[in-house]
Amino acid sequence: MKAIVQTEYGSADVLRLEDVEKPVVPDNGVLVRVRAASVHAGDWHLMRGTPFLIRFIFGGLLKPKIKILGTDAAGRVEAVGKDATQFKPGDEVFGDLSECGFGAFAEYVCVPETALALKPANLTFEEAATVPVSALAALQGLRDVGQIQPGQKVSIVGASGGVGSFAVQIAKAYGAEVTGVCSTSKVEMVRAIGADHIIDYTQDDAIQKGQQYDLILDAAAYRSVFDYLPALTSRGTYVLVGGSTARLFLVMLFGSWISKISRRNVKFQASKPNQADLVILRDLIEAGKITPFIDRRYSLSEVPAAIRHLEQRQVRGKVSIAV
Missing domain, CATH: 3.40.50.720 (NAD(P)-binding Rossmann-like Domain)
Known part of the structure; x- marks a missing residue:
């Protein structure tokens, strides 16, 4: 599969679009075909390894342990593990991957089912990926x-x-x-x-x-x-x-x-990703009380450009990535 890969800390120039192994679904998780992601400040902090404390929290003092960034994801369930019960292949989902290894800047990602919720029915994948x-x-x-x-x-x-x-x-x-x-x-x-x-x-x-x-x-x-x-x-x-x-x-x-x-x-305030709050957000969105505002759209290969744009701190709303 295609993914944006990082093997060293630095500017957006360290990010590369590469072919990597497609992940294998765990027993208690799901394999998601990522349709969209988005970028936010945490991505550039992890990319640059700054502030330095981030390297202790996420590992990788000299080189990043997290090779594929990307926290927000929306996509379609491709396969489920034998112990997973909440979703089935074909379900459209969205979620925050920050506590399960990141990896949204890729064509596929494996995550615990508790990291996901059914996507708001009235949003596109690109819109849903800007939410979590x-x-x-x-x-x-x-x-x-x-x-x-x-x-x-x-x-x-x-x-x-x-x-x-x-x-x-x-x-x-x-x-x-x-x-x-x-x-x-x-x-x-x-x-x-x-x-x-x-x-x-x-x-x-x-x-x-x-x-x-x-x-x-x-x-x-x-x-x-x-x-x-x-x-x-x-x-x-x-x-x-x-x-x-x-x-x-x-x-x-x-x-x-x-x-x-x-x-x-x-x-x-330090966010705590959880499925229950994703459901609350989905309900608010489907009720018409929240609508994502997308400033710009980029493709997967343009993730470096998307992060450069975000680092200028002039973004209105969110920046989406079409995978």
Whole structure:
């Protein structure tokens, strides 16, 4: 089969389209014919091996142990293991492969059946493949960490990005009043996905004086967490989902201390892939409450170009890969 293979750390130039052995389905898993994938920030971090801690988490201090990247996948079940009971050949599925070896940038991948759910019936494979990683992060950041409630005022910083674009729609589905923060060129896109209010941070301060939120979900981290504290209500919560590595580590290490001295909730969200949440996302999509926004489409051989485009940090929504 064809796959995008990496044997060393570096820029997108280290990625090669090669012929590799087709995987053999495990007893408790399924073989998926990948029809589409998508790219996100985790792909370029794994590709480059930065920050250096990633090499300890995923193995491969000097050379990557993960040879085929790709976390988001959508495709058709080709075969099932003898102990697998949830799916049958021909089923259309989607999933997050981050806890089962990655490998979505290939024509086939083998994964445990619990990593997958039936694909939303109203999405194409390319649309479905943009959902798992980013939408799971948005859902879990808002629901589990932020404990979103109907009627709350919620700000989504980085509202036009992969996580942010799903977060705007999920917050609306939970009955919140949503303010999206983005740049000028993305205002219309954020309005189209349902934000009640929009702040163009290139024209106005994203932390407007007098405006307070019950929940701020930061998917960009382009400014310090301390800047956002005055914009939180007395019981408000700031949730950091993505952005600057330095600011991510600051909240991971000192979030509890910042919460104590500020009397606000400051939290870091680390996604946990699970089948139950994929089903929740599928139901929201089929109900018309979430629609993926695709910025650009690439083929499998163009994965390096797709990652280069993503690294420029100008993507609106998601970047899809047609396999």
